[in-house]
Amino acid sequence: MTARLITAFAACTALLLAVLAGVAIGETPIAPDVVLQVLANKLWGAGHALDPIDEGIVWNYRLTRALVAAACGAGLAICGVVLQSLLRNPLADPYLLGISAGASTGAVVVAVLGLGAGAISLSAGAFAGAICAFALVILLARASGPSGVSAQIILAGIAGSQLFNAITAFLITKSASSEQARGIMFWLLGNLSGVRWPSVWLAVPVAVLGLVVCLWHRRALDAFTFGADSAASLGIPVRRVQLLLISCAALVTAVMVSIVGSIGFVGLVIPHAVRLLAGTGHGRLLPVSALGGALFLIAADVLSRTLIKGQVIPVGVVTALVGAPVFALILIGRRHAR
């Protein structure tokens, strides 16, 4: 029990330090003592006299950004864990269910076709698109035969993704200028610059709720690792649990995509890395993956703002650029440790 407490304490400390680093490092230099004074002012009204611009940047831009990065990283990582386990496919990731393709289509419909005449944001369009795509994929998977067969869900996901990607390409070719396409791509590649407190109040509860729902079903997930048949023989309502968990993963992913765009790599690789380091039991795998995803995305976001001076690289590019070699090292290191 004490070991567990220590682990939990260490995890919280690591998360706190990462958020602090995310707040202290940014596009422009702000002295660390100013950063701490801002936090003191806001958290317990310390009343330091500060430049309102510095104060606004730290509290409204950087802190929100770090918190949303943490929530998105955690959310995407647990979705990856759940889908990989349920579908028994190491290549499963949160975008498998057509969600990122649907989000692109939704954003393009809003931006290019002018749906809502500027009143609907790209985020709302992306969320609606993601949910439509997911619904289509699930209907297709069910129509194609008895549920519980992971291959059908994967194939339906691929078909759905291709369809929505084709619609996006069609819309862009038909009516978008290069400047429009660039705006949408920029947004879709993953961007944390637009997050403010409302995004925090959406992303953090969704990530926490997702984690709780998945942890609640940790034993079922453990059973699914050996296949749907074994899970059924253990008395698990396969169909119900599968639909619930997949829908949960789809919702969490859709919310995250609509806030920050489709940031790749986190949902695919973090679960594998964590499995190599912490084992396959979902009671541990889920929280550790959430922590790993959160730390990883905060770090990637800090890098995206500082790698090239005066320019922000899409965070999705950083996650792949930094994440892939790190993952390779973990794979190799694991083999040698054996």
Add this chain to the structure above:
Amino acid sequence: MLLHRVVTLMVTLALPALAHATPTQYPLALQNCATPLTFEHAPKSAVTIGQAGTEMLYALGLGDRLVGTSLWFNDVPVQYKAQNDKVERLADNDPSFEAVIGKRPELVVVQLEWMVGPQGVVGTREQFHELKIPTYLMPSDCEGKDNLVGADGTRMQPFSIDTVYKSISQLAEIFDVQARGEQLNNQLKASLEKSIASLKGKDLSATSALFWFSSADMDIDPYVAGRKGIPDFMLNTLGVRNVVESDEEWPTVGWETLAKANPTFLVIARMDRRRFPADDVEKKLEFLRTDPVTRNMDAVKNNRIIVLDAHGMQASLRLFDGIETLATAISRHDLPK
């Protein structure tokens, strides 16, 4: 507005001016964006791709030669409306290659190289030239600019207003209306001088500005004017410093960086386009006044926000109106030392 004055002036001056203009000697050979062009006679028909070229031809009094227009950004100015109604609009955006050649034009006037150029969405210049249809590309989009690098192209040299004068005089030469061309250029130069003169005596050494075009989503990093582009030229001409230091034409820069740069003036673009919420000037103002960071910027606190038409930021005749608006707005404010 300026364009209106130009037209009025031309109506009164064109006839006597035409009397002592040098007529064009055909065959006329000229270099246009590294491509040699030869004209045996003045083109009897033309198609335009891009509103800047369309309006230039109207201003040169060549509306009756136009057989097709395309790539519209805004409504046509009111003084050209009657003329424009007689010309077929091939497409609101980019026309297809066949729609253009279907009009059998003797000249295609192109505003942007990504429309007709090495990677042109309509076609390459060679494709047109093989069919003996010459293409005239606006020098403002090729001289000192590499359109194969970066999404909106990359300027190696800062934008020069001479490229606008050059396109007017070359088009005038091609169509043998040189007197009108000269008249128009003189008028534009006088307008520019007047704008610069209106700020004479003002100490602008500590004055800076930021051009905010739009943003893909309301709170996201905005598209702002970088160095070397047209908005930067407008600021330089008036002696105001651009706070953005990127060499891209329209880079995205974070609000953190922009707020810390704290420009004296914020110039925000007004446009008819409604693709992103931030296209709306009211939404931009609302953001600036409510965002916890930007509302503390000096320009916002002192209401030094200038609204400028987006088409005044293009290499076109409307650019001169844009500079005039900018100069008038700046001259109205007391400036920090």
